[in-house]
Amino acid sequence: MxxxxxxxxxxxxxxxxxxxxxxxxxxxxxxxxxxxxxxxxxxxxxxxxxxxxxxxxxxxxxxxxxxxxxxxxxxxxxxxxxxxxxxxxxxxxxxxxxxxxxxxxxxxxxxxxxxxxxxxxxxxxxxxxxxxxxxxxxxxxxxxxxxxxxxxxxxxxxxxxxxxxxxxxxxxxxxxxxxxxxxxxxxxxxxxxxxxxxxxxxxxxxxxxxxxxxxxxxxxxxxxxxxxxxxxxxxxxxxxxxxxxxxxxxxxxxxxxxxxxxxxxxxxxxxxxxxKASLPELPEQKRQRYAAYSLSKEDIEVLVANAYLTQLFEHALEQKPNPKEVGLFLRREVPRVLNYHHEDMHTLEEKNIKEELSNLLELLGSDKISYTTAQKLLEKLYDEKFDIKAYVEENNLLQVQDTALIEELLRKALREAPKAVEDFKNGNDKALNFIVGIVMRETKGTAKPQVVNEILAKVIQEF
Ligand SMILES: [Zn+2]
Incomplete structure (x- = not known):
């Protein structure tokens, strides 16, 4: 042809x-x-x-x-x-x-x-x-x-x-x-x-x-x-x-x-x-700039295509948080919550919760709250506007930075599950997954799974 x-x-x-x-x-x-x-x-x-x-x-x-x-x-x-x-x-x-x-x-x-x-x-x-x-x-x-x-x-x-x-x-x-x-x-x-x-x-x-x-x-x-x-x-x-x-x-x-x-x-x-001086940064320039944050091409496209997400992301970047985590959260969780409610981005804009969302991203990006906590807060924020920072403090949702506490919880859980330890020693890599789960539960989801896994790798040597 x-x-x-x-x-x-x-x-x-x-x-x-x-x-x-x-x-x-x-x-x-x-x-x-x-x-x-x-x-x-x-x-x-x-x-x-x-x-x-x-x-x-x-x-x-x-x-x-x-x-x-x-x-x-x-x-x-x-x-x-x-x-x-x-x-x-x-x-x-x-x-x-x-x-x-x-x-x-x-x-x-x-x-x-x-x-x-x-x-x-x-x-x-x-x-x-x-x-x-x-x-x-x-x-x-x-x-x-x-x-x-x-x-x-x-x-x-x-x-x-x-x-x-x-x-x-x-x-x-x-x-x-x-x-x-x-x-x-x-x-x-x-x-x-x-x-x-x-x-x-x-x-x-x-x-x-x-x-x-x-x-x-x-x-x-x-x-x-x-x-x-x-x-x-x-x-x-x-x-x-x-x-x-x-x-x-x-x-x-x-x-x-x-x-x-x-x-x-x-x-x-x-x-x-x-x-000319008033021209904004264009999508192509943003794509190139966001590429430095190890986000995938698709993730970047979702952000760049939406002015509201872009503004939230840019604002969060000013607080110097973990850009990748914030970018992924915006790109995945915001559309997820909107889809659940069968709503689009305009609904979110009309809720007038930009400041609260920015605070949420700041806490997430600086590792003060876990991804799971941020997910729950976003869902709650969709239903009603509230002071994110105050709520996080009042409800002890700050991520457990206390590695000594995590170590202690891990030792206790391992002592109570000798069978799992034995299976692990015999080559079953997944045998300890539920130990991580116990610690996450004990900390109400405020411990970072990566951190728990890192400490577990060390503590298991003692058993
Ligand atoms: Zn006229």
């Missing part, structure tokens, strides 16, 4: 409090229809846009900095004209196409080169079945990211999109509730890379599935001797197939015109420098 080429035009919903050209609040996805609207975002006659939302522009510039794109310092919004029920003004405001330079030109991300990057407003949502138009979404700030058609497999496409989403979360640039939607262009070598575009696919899963379905369709066409036509299609996720929308001959002329109601968008060097 021949090679494939995939390219993307991604629309990322930017994380802001208000819309791009008015002060309407960004609605929740399930907000009642037409409740966060005003004369501006519904395109009433005479209503003019306000100056663009500065946070939205900052997100786009930060993305351009991450991609190493060349940033356009003086540009302007254009009106992109088309007639569609979701667009009451008859045009969309955008910094692309027509005669102007987009906000960012060129650059690359994770090995894929970019054509450009720009900001624009989202149209309203039109339901072709009911005819209902919901203007809540109208004026939502979007970043459009256009890649070159350089993806050569759908696995690469998935990995790349996951990393883009993760980076955008780190930047706090992505509205996670709305996520991304993307136009996906797909072509195969067998048709001399005749380009077919699939419009408006939401979610990483569907983008990947749409590309796979389209590759399969094109290969089938070629095998039947049918030509691949340049056309626009849509993805039907219920049938898992792409469907014809329109041919390229119907390509629209958008009649781009400068938006007369908005001044030029000037991005000065000082602001760019400030934004």
């Amino acid at each position: 021949g090679n494939i080429k995939i390219g993307l035009e991604i629309h990322m919903h930017l994380r802001t409090k208000e819309k791009l050209f008015c002060t309407c609040k960004i609605p929740e996805q399930n907000s009642p229809i037409n409740t966060t609207i005003c004369e501006r975002c519904t395109g009433q006659p005479g209503a003019k846009p306000m100056l663009p939302n500065k946070t939205a522009i900052a997100h786009v510039i930060k993305l351009a900095l991450i991609f190493n794109s060349s940033i356009t310092k003086n540009t302007y919004f254009q009106r992109k004209h088309y007639t569609w029920p979701d667009m009451p003004t008859g045009f969309q405001r955008t910094i692309s196409g027509g005669h102007i330079a987009p906000n960012g030109i060129g650059g690359s991300f994770k090995g894929i080169e970019l054509e450009e990057l720009h900001i624009e407003e989202d149209p309203a949502a039109w339901d072709p079945v009911t005819g209902e138009i919901n203007y809540n979404r109208s004026g939502f700030p979007l970043a459009e990211i256009v890649t070159k058609p350089q993806f050569t497999s759908t696995e690469q496409l998935r990995d790349w999109l996951e990393e883009l989403i993760l980076v955008s979360k780190y930047l706090k640039a992505l509205n996670e509730e709305y996520g991304i939607k993307s136009d996906v262009n797909v072509s195969i070598e067998e048709s001399d890379y005749q380009r077919v575009e699939i419009k408006n696919v939401s979610s990483i899963t569907n983008i990947v599935k749409a590309a796979e379905a389209e590759i399969a369709r094109q290969r089938e066409c070629v095998s039947k001797g049918e030509p691949i036509k340049q056309e626009t299609r849509r993805y039907n996720d219920e049938l898992d197939e792409t469907q014809f929308m329109r041919s390229k001959e119907d390509a629209q002329d958008y009649m781009f015109l400068p938006e007369p109601d908005l001044p030029n968008l000037i991005i000065d060097d000082k602001w760019i420098a400030e934004l």
